[in-house]
Amino acid sequence: MLSIKNLHASIEGTPILKGINLQVNPGEVHAIMGPNGSGKSTLASVLAGREEYEVTQGEVIFQGKELLELSPEDRAREGVFLAFQYPIEIPGVSTTNFLRTALNQIREYRGQEPLDAVKFLSLMKEKMALVEIDQKLLSRSLNEGFSGGEKKRNEIFQMAMLEPKLSILDETDSGLDIDALRIVSNGVNKLKSPSTATIVVTHYQRLLDYIVPDVVHVLYQGRIVKSGSKELALELEQKGYDWIKEEVDTAKATA
Amino acid sequence: MSKDNQLLEDLTSKEYEHGWSVNYEADEAPAGLNEGIIRWISSKKEEPQWLLEWRLKAFATWQSMAEPSWANVNYPKIDLQALKYYSAPKQSKKPKNLNEVDPELIAIYERLGISLNEQKRLQGIAVDAVLDSVSVATTFKDTLSKLGIIFCSFSEAVKEHPELIKKYLGSVVPIQDNYYAALNSAVFSDGSFCYIPKGVRCPMELSTYFRINAANTGQFERTLIVAEESSYVSYLEGCTAPQRDENQLHAAVVEIYAAAHAEVKYSTVQNWFPGDKEGKGGIYNFVTKRGICAGDYSKISWTQVETGSAVTWKYPSCILKGDHSVGEFYSVAVTNNYQQADTGTKMIHIGKNTKSRIVSKGISAGKSQNSYRGQVQVMKRAQHAINFSQCDSLLMGNACGAHTFPYIDIANPTAKVEHEATTSKIGEDQIFYCNQRGIATEDAVALIVNGYAKEVLNQLPMEFAVEAQKLLALTLEGSVG
Ligand SMILES: Nc1ncnc2c1ncn2[C@@H]1O[C@H](COP(=O)(O)OP(=O)(O)O)[C@@H](O)[C@H]1O
Numbered sequence: 001m002l003s004i005k006n007l008h009a010s011i012e013g014t015p016i017l018k019g020i021n022l023q024v025n026p027g028e029v030h031a032i033m034g035p036n037g038s039g040k041s042t043l044a045s046v047l048a049g050r051e052e053y054e055v056t057q058g059e060v061i062f063q064g065k066e067l068l069e070l071s072p073e074d075r076a077r078e079g080v081f082l083a084f085q086y087p088i089e090i091p092g093v094s095t096t097n098f099l100r101t102a103l104n105q106i107r108e109y110r111g112q113e114p115l116d117a118v119k120f121l122s123l124m125k126e127k128m129a130l131v132e133i134d135q136k137l138l139s140r141s142l143n144e145g146f147s148g149g150e151k152k153r154n155e156i157f158q159m160a161m162l163e164p165k166l167s168i169l170d171e172t173d174s175g176l177d178i179d180a181l182r183i184v185s186n187g188v189n190k191l192k193s194p195s196t197a198t199i200v201v202t203h204y205q206r207l208l209d210y211i212v213p214d215v216v217h218v219l220y221q222g223r224i225v226k227s228g229s230k231e232l233a234l235e236l237e238q239k240g241y242d243w244i245k246e247e248v249d250t251a252k253a254t255a
Numbered sequence: 256m257s258k259d260n261q262l263l264e265d266l267t268s269k270e271y272e273h274g275w276s277v278n279y280e281a282d283e284a285p286a287g288l289n290e291g292i293i294r295w296i297s298s299k300k301e302e303p304q305w306l307l308e309w310r311l312k313a314f315a316t317w318q319s320m321a322e323p324s325w326a327n328v329n330y331p332k333i334d335l336q337a338l339k340y341y342s343a344p345k346q347s348k349k350p351k352n353l354n355e356v357d358p359e360l361i362a363i364y365e366r367l368g369i370s371l372n373e374q375k376r377l378q379g380i381a382v383d384a385v386l387d388s389v390s391v392a393t394t395f396k397d398t399l400s401k402l403g404i405i406f407c408s409f410s411e412a413v414k415e416h417p418e419l420i421k422k423y424l425g426s427v428v429p430i431q432d433n434y435y436a437a438l439n440s441a442v443f444s445d446g447s448f449c450y451i452p453k454g455v456r457c458p459m460e461l462s463t464y465f466r467i468n469a470a471n472t473g474q475f476e477r478t479l480i481v482a483e484e485s486s487y488v489s490y491l492e493g494c495t496a497p498q499r500d501e502n503q504l505h506a507a508v509v510e511i512y513a514a515a516h517a518e519v520k521y522s523t524v525q526n527w528f529p530g531d532k533e534g535k536g537g538i539y540n541f542v543t544k545r546g547i548c549a550g551d552y553s554k555i556s557w558t559q560v561e562t563g564s565a566v567t568w569k570y571p572s573c574i575l576k577g578d579h580s581v582g583e584f585y586s587v588a589v590t591n592n593y594q595q596a597d598t599g600t601k602m603i604h605i606g607k608n609t610k611s612r613i614v615s616k617g618i619s620a621g622k623s624q625n626s627y628r629g630q631v632q633v634m635k636r637a638q639h640a641i642n643f644s645q646c647d648s649l650l651m652g653n654a655c656g657a658h659t660f661p662y663i664d665i666a667n668p669t670a671k672v673e674h675e676a677t678t679s680k681i682g683e684d685q686i687f688y689c690n691q692r693g694i695a696t697e698d699a700v701a702l703i704v705n706g707y708a709k710e711v712l713n714q715l716p717m718e719f720a721v722e723a724q725k726l727l728a729l730t731l732e733g734s735v736g
């Protein structure tokens with residue numbers, strides 16, 4: 001589904017991603033872990049098409065298409081969804097209105113009729129139950145004055161509504177209490193299907209108790225330096241990142 | 256930043272949609288402004304002597320006045336002698352109903368997206384359409400007249416209801432009020448008159464569509480609304496003008512009179528030709544709008560969505576004379592390219608326990624300049640007056656300007672006056688967030704801007720709110736900052 005080859009990206013001339021290789025197949029869940037500042041959000045942003053980041057090398061194929069050639073909105077319409085680490089506030093625009101605009105543009109791109117109000121509402125009801133979100137929240141200004149947890153839950157609600165092929169969750173677990181974490185993870189799990197894939201960016205292994213990854217990658221200094229099974233996450237939880245850093249640094253020194 | 260600028264360029268290049276004009280045979284005055292022209296207009300309109308005298312007095316007053324220069328706008332001096340002051344579509348006889356109206360005129364409205372028939376049938380809105388200077392059609396008259404409501408062209412009102420016109424004309428905006436009001440008083444061509452009798456709630460939105468069509472014709476509309484005790488009316492003025500190279504002057508006057516317990520809502524959606532991308536052409540819109548809450552517990556509410564015109568100079572105001580009277584001003588002013596807007600309101604508190612509320616949302620893009628100018632005046636007698644003002648500016652790009660000029664003048668210590676102001680930019684992160692959900696940049700800006708202006712748009716009648724939202728989007732077409 002997603003194939004990243006030797007991806008390099010920089011911001012304002014500073015290289016951040018230095019040769020990422022990653023293969024994600026339908027039905028898989030990949031976790032990306034790594035210390036702060038290692039480039040996890042950058043990778044997510046580059047995949048979503050944020051313009052500040054300049055791709056200097058490499059290619060990304062998403063469902064047979066050159067992802068990097070597409071505009072951010074077309075990537076979304078092709079089925080790439082990013083749950084933001086820091087969701088953005090849009091005053092005066094309700095989640096409902098926002099999603100209706102989004103969904104209908106996505107449908108138009110796919111040659112589908114826009115959803116009428118009745119169908120849209122029933123879809124909303126169904127997905128609201130999935131992430132246990134309150135209707136009141138959805139009629140308030142998007143993310144404005146939302147608590148950290150509400151913002152994250154709203155991101156997952158949007159994901160549920162837009163039914164993406166590939167979901168990238170950027171630290172969706174941070175700022176969530178244990179109940180919210182369970183609800184959010186539940187939502188993500190229910191949305192999983194053999195034809196969709198998920199990339200979970202996280203610091204903590206606790207999320208991976210709920211969303212069980214097929215592969216865990218460690219991102220460090222703009223490269224994936226280690227990949228393994230879900231046990232790798234446990235190991236990281238116990239030992240921290242220092243041993244990985246050391247491994248990388250020794251490898252560099254001997255190279 | 257150059258990326259932004261490119262985006263701005265691309266997205267603001269939408270041409271004015273209503274830029275065309277129809278060559279109908281006009282019955283027009285020669286160019287120039289003098290006493291002779293005023294007499295010519297007055298006789299053309301078969302006006303009574305008192306009105307001619309009123310015009311002549313206004314002309315004399317105007318001659319003694321100087322063009323104001325305090326507004327934050329720049330434009331070349333207008334040659335008032337080069338303008339024509341009267342232009343009427345030629346018609347063999349006056350239409351009695353829509354079926355008799357020149358089909359070409361109807362077609363003009365249809366091209367504007369305002370089919371009178373449609374409006375009549377679907378929306379239940381009474382439309383008094385003003386093409387250049389003469390009202391060509393008035394709908395719904397019968398329904399309204401059963402309630403004793405008068406809604407007709409100004410010229411007709413002069414003939415049919417001279418006592419009302421005599422009583423109220425110039426009572427809220429006197430001849431000598433300002434340069435453009437004096438000019439309007441001298442040369443006004445037509446407009447609308449609306450009278451709601453005591454205790455009557457007007458059952459439909461009353462709406463006027465203005466349109467400037469002939470080249471080099473100044474448009475001088477005159478609107479008068481009188482709401483008697485405990486009556487209610489909601490009035491909407493919408494306007495478009497075809498694309499012209501020369502600037503066209505528009506100097507309208509609107510007067511509203513509200514008796515005790517009466518409520519008048521006046522909404523404007525203005526999308527006159529703003530000039531092209533280089534700032535060539537466009538309408539000069541110098542308008543005087545004022546309402547008086549004459550009786551206790553009366554209320555006047557102005558809502559405006561200003562998206563057009565090259566230069567706008569407009570301060571819909573309320574004189575809160577009656578005790579417990581309420582004045583409101585809700586405004587969205589959008590400027591793009593080289594547009595300049597200097598707009599705001601005056602709230603003059605005279606009566607006790609009077610309240611006013613000002614919500615102004617400025618949006619500037621391109622190389623435009625957008626100023627809010629507002630005055631809150633609390634007179635000595637106005638015990639416990641309350642004012643709340645919220646003035647927000649939204650900037651798109653780095654080449655535009657937003658300015659706020661609040662004047663607060665309080666002569667009574669019991670007054671409570673609050674003023675809040677914010678300036679913000681549409682963030683790239685907001686746009687990206689929308690993009691990431693599949694929303695194209697143009698639509699993202701429309702969404703964000705409409706969200707920003709929501710408090711004002713919510714004041715508009717439903718159908719017009721939808722229209723206004725589209726207009727905002729059209730004017731900005733995705734300007735990003
Ligand atoms: N706008 C920016 N300008 C300069 N450096 C940036 C910018 N954004 C991120 N970076 C740098 O890129 C690196 C990776 O950041 P990020 O992808 O957010 O890391 P992570 O999500 O793994 O914590 C960090 O060193 C950060 O300081």
Ligand SMILES: [Mg+2]
Pocket residue numbers: 040041042085170171
């Ligand atoms: Mg991050």
